[in-house]
Amino acid sequence: MVALDEIDLAIMRATQAGLPLTPQPYQNIAGQLGLTAEVVMTRMAAMQEKGVIRRIGAVPNHYKLGYRFNGMTVWNVPDEVIDELGQKVGQLEFVSHCYHRPRHLPEWPYNLFAMVHGKSQTDVDKQIQQIADLLGDFNLGSDVLYSTKILKKTGFRSRGYNINPPSYSYSAI
């Protein structure tokens, strides 16, 4: 974790719901916080440099744009090759998130998670096949979990000094 000061955190909080759609959005944010637009922009650039901010941009709502088929694919691959294979899977353009997570044996043998998104079941089936082909013999088993219901999905909330990362996680969709 990178240490951020109160000003950084205040900027993150103020921008998590989105930048205002006004001609001078950083000026508006700065006004709310008693800062100058220069400071807001400089701090955001520095946080991006440090990797606290991955990117700044529009966050499309895939579901609304026709990507109705969103699967969490999970794979059991040998630990010795997961880094190499994970990087390859993470580069596929239809994969939105790709993570190494721990197994919980015996009930959960999967250690590689990749979210895939398509406009039809056929699209998604093809994507899954592409991942399977890429893993080849290192694919020791897999499953796909589709979400049937969104029970809670909020963006940013803050508790005390802390700030909760927004839709960073595997199901921003």
Added chain:
Amino acid sequence: MLTALHKHLLNDFQRDFPLSSRPYLDIANALGVSEGEVLSALTELNDKHFISRIGPIIPPNQLGVSTLVAMAIPEQQLQTVADMISAYPEVNHNYEREHCFNLWFVVIATDSRHLQAVLDAIEQETGYKAMSMPLLDDFFIDLGFKLDLHHA
């Protein structure tokens, strides 16, 4: 129906949104339209929920610590347990999924002790095991998601 401008705004500015005093003007200049047109097109995309926001995207575990949790809950209790879990302010992205592990959510906390306390509280309150799968490695180079908008 999306216009060509909408499509550019959706696909070309998922990263490198300008850090400048008039970012929408910079975008307008890059696309050869006016700042007003960019702002009204973005407002439209926002109002129709085609974008959820424009802003900074934070990778996991940069601010606080988090884990992905799965639980196997009997169907008839699922809604009750899901409501209990959603009530925790540390819980986000709570999804029902088709699997024997049918409840999946993310817990975000200030530090690992806080995280463990939330997991313990969830297990105690619901009476079911919370299978925690914290991220060990992130293989995703997040450059945005290339949208196919041909028929959108």
